[in-house]
Amino acid sequence: MFIQDEWLVKTFFFIFGSMIGSFLNVCIVRWPQDKSVISPGSHCVKCQTPIHWYDNIPLISYLLLGGKCRVCKAPFSIRYFFIELLTAFVFLAFYSYFGLTFLLIPYLVMVSGFIVATFVDLEHRIIPDEVSIGGMILGLVFSLMIPQLHGTNIWWQGLLFSAVGVLVGGGSIYLMGMLGEWLFKKEAMGGGDVKLMAMIGAFLGWKLALLTFFISPFFGAIVGIIEKIRTKDNTIAYGPYLVIGALISLFMGERLILCLLFGYRLF
Ligand SMILES: [Zn+2]
Structure with missing residues (x-):
């Protein structure tokens, strides 16, 4: 495999990890409250406004919005960003260690x-x-x-x-x-x-x-x-x-x- 391909796969696992991290955030908040992780979709806990997909992009949206709700400006916990970043690096590390194996x-x-x-x-x-x-x-x-x-x-x-x-x-x-x-x-x-x-x-x-x-x-x-x-x-x-x-x-x-x-x- 060419070096470029290897970087492509690593980038894929990093992005994939950040997306999974975004879902894990939902599980972390909702499972202790016995709520569904499927519906309703993500919304601001303060003003209840649903969060659009373009404001829900892992890592990027948090940075673009400065960690605040677009509508009511209520701050979102830095933990959301941290867990997306952590999961991204963990997925990258696991791929690097185990490779593309079952x-x-x-x-x-x-x-x-x-x-x-x-x-x-x-x-x-x-x-x-x-x-x-x-x-x-x-x-x-x-x-x-x-x-x-x-x-x-x-x-x-x-x-x-x-x-x-x-x-x-x-x-x-x-x-x-x-x-x-x-x-x-x-x-x-x-x-x-x-x-x-x-x-x-x-x-x-x-x-x-x-x-x-x-x-x-x-x-x-x-x-x-x-x-x-x-x-x-x-x-x-x-x-x-x-x-x-x-x-x-x-x-x-x-x-x-x-x-x-x-x-x-x-x-
Ligand atoms: Zn809000």
Whole structure:
């Protein structure tokens, strides 16, 4: 492939990512309120004016309108722009890493779910079932259709490895929550975290789900301590750390396991 073509494909994934990011924004706002993400179309939350397509172009419209509603000038959260930009770069990065392979599709679906879970959890301390349960089902279906996700060419093995991933992923967090409840006499892990880990297991399989389970607390602990000092709030949104753990497991998991179990060098 010529260099120019490669840039064309990369530009495509960046723009495609920003469009998906625009849709993820809608999911992040509406799923916690149990509203449809299809209708009604985008509208200003202040003056209710529908937003025309030409004012709804990812990244560009926000900049052209200066982050304000065209009609009533109410400011739109910078988060909309940030999530479009983030998703654009994430899609570009995933394409650059995996190339145009069948693996790219399920992983883009998975990471889109991760973005929604992260921002909803940070704001509302919940993870929508649409992401966790929906993602788990998609993970199982993808594993059946693309068993290479789990390093095999046989469809029933892909499905089996995915199902074991669901059990081990969800089960690990569930058991830790039980233990925490028994030790501290209060709810330690939310049900949303259990379901999110079940989704992660469905996509990544049991080994990487277990690795996610073990490395997430390190990130959660660091931020949890900072948050506790800053807000005196004991509850932290744990979803984002499961997401960080899952992404590290996806990209570095095999090496990390060899390093931890057999003393291989990490880099
Ligand atoms: Zn308005």
